[in-house]
Amino acid sequence: MEVTKEHDKSGNKNTKTGISSFSSKKEDVTAQVKQFLVKATRIEAISDDEELFRPGFLNSLLATQLVMFVEKQFGIEVVGPELSMDNFGTVERIADFVANKLETRESWDPS
Amino acid sequence: MSTVHRLHEQASLGERFKSFALEQVAPHAHAHDSEQTFSVSVIEALKDQGYLGACLPAVAGGLGLDMTAYGSLCEALGHACTSARNLLTVHDMVVHTVAEWGSPAQRDAWLPVLARGERIAAFALTERSAGSDARGIETEARETGSGFVLNGSKSWITFGQIAGLFLVFARTGDAISAFIVESERNGVEVAPIKDMLGARGSMLAQLSLTDCLVPKENMIGRRGKGYPHILTDALTLGRYTVAAGTAGLQRACLEASIGYVRQRKQFGKPIAEHQLIQRKIAAMATDAAAGKLLVEEAGRHLDAGHPRALAQVAMAKLFTTRAAFRAASEAVQIHGANGCSADYPVNRHLRDAKILEIIEGTNEIQEIIISRYA
Numbered sequence: 068m069e070v071t072k073e074h075d076k077s078g079n080k081n082t083k084t085g086i087s088s089f090s091s092k093k094e095d096v097t098a099q100v101k102q103f104l105v106k107a108t109r110i111e112a113i114s115d116d117e118e119l120f121r122p123g124f125l126n127s128l129l130a131t132q133l134v135m136f137v138e139k140q141f142g143i144e145v146v147g148p149e150l151s152m153d154n155f156g157t158v159e160r161i162a163d164f165v166a167n168k169l170e171t172r173e174s175w176d177p178s
Numbered sequence: 179m180s181t182v183h184r185l186h187e188q189a190s191l192g193e194r195f196k197s198f199a200l201e202q203v204a205p206h207a208h209a210h211d212s213e214q215t216f217s218v219s220v221i222e223a224l225k226d227q228g229y230l231g232a233c234l235p236a237v238a239g240g241l242g243l244d245m246t247a248y249g250s251l252c253e254a255l256g257h258a259c260t261s262a263r264n265l266l267t268v269h270d271m272v273v274h275t276v277a278e279w280g281s282p283a284q285r286d287a288w289l290p291v292l293a294r295g296e297r298i299a300a301f302a303l304t305e306r307s308a309g310s311d312a313r314g315i316e317t318e319a320r321e322t323g324s325g326f327v328l329n330g331s332k333s334w335i336t337f338g339q340i341a342g343l344f345l346v347f348a349r350t351g352d353a354i355s356a357f358i359v360e361s362e363r364n365g366v367e368v369a370p371i372k373d374m375l376g377a378r379g380s381m382l383a384q385l386s387l388t389d390c391l392v393p394k395e396n397m398i399g400r401r402g403k404g405y406p407h408i409l410t411d412a413l414t415l416g417r418y419t420v421a422a423g424t425a426g427l428q429r430a431c432l433e434a435s436i437g438y439v440r441q442r443k444q445f446g447k448p449i450a451e452h453q454l455i456q457r458k459i460a461a462m463a464t465d466a467a468a469g470k471l472l473v474e475e476a477g478r479h480l481d482a483g484h485p486r487a488l489a490q491v492a493m494a495k496l497f498t499t500r501a502a503f504r505a506a507s508e509a510v511q512i513h514g515a516n517g518c519s520a521d522y523p524v525n526r527h528l529r530d531a532k533i534l535e536i537i538e539g540t541n542e543i544q545e546i547i548i549s550r551y552a
Contacts (some may be wrong), residue, residue: 136485
């Protein structure tokens, strides 16, 4: 029996994005990550450059959920050394990181 | 589908689950507890109804229930027999993990088998020195040319005595990974655990793995994804099933108490007419209603993929298990000496209720989770 649930190439929980350019990718990631964080924290608004790991904001549970969300939502793999403040410290850095990953993947696999 | 239609469909499913649990499961609950075993006929009945693949989509051989409807199934089973609900919990934690984290080949290989109940699955996380803190896992998976060699020991494995497949969490270097281990593999040993306080039909076992070789294809998700990713995901589902089942246990305590106070007479009238008894019934009824609402809210969060589902599930588990213990204790109190005998189900309910405050993360762990989302 063929079980049809889609799976991405990295072996993560899945979905796909169909974003065409780097800037639109970044925009899309920014919007989705913000929406996730607003829902998760019940904070009304989060700016792009706000430090997410300042005291009293994201704790380890939420951080894990954020990484899982990013992997699932954008079909990417976050490997050990990539779990850093450089990549996850602000919404802007997350958007850069994810958009770069998506770009790199497309340049290697245009299909 | 309109909201009215959906609610009508959920109510209809709920009635179907209640009838099934009442007719096919409840008659075995006392024997499950007293004989410390689990009826084959109940497993067959669960298989026949497709309940061992309740959450899987039809294409994978499942019923495709959403979390709200699945909660109703767990509630009905938990009302009838905590061990029956435990069976569904551990089996579905593995089914869910394979469905969500497995490769297409793993899903094709295992999901139909699990949905049909050809193998019962068990969740092998806990060790003597590692439970809620999974970072303490000592079971090791050493990579070799042909796969991984597992060594270690897992404790309190629910339905480990009859499981045909285990989801084992093991250390791969600095990280934790998850593996499917079939029970017939060389190096797998299962030792029954008896005389637990409650949930005595849950066929607990100690699982020992000695140089147990599994192929690379048995690793679920990527290397190192076992903790926290896969584990958090699976435990959230497990906690939801426990919360829903415990709401059923709350209802069972309430119903048993109402039935008893109406027929038991003291001082020339049914004890239902005594105000101190009425107060106990009122508290149990209010808690039961609140527990049900919290479970439904958690189900809606899970169905929506809401980021706060984890906390909502923890709240439902914390509240229902605390309230069920209170309700079971009051139910025994209302029954007096009768409640202390094995002739009345409230005796079993009280012992089961204590277990529920501990399994799938103690209530103290639920409080930590809730506080982090507060």
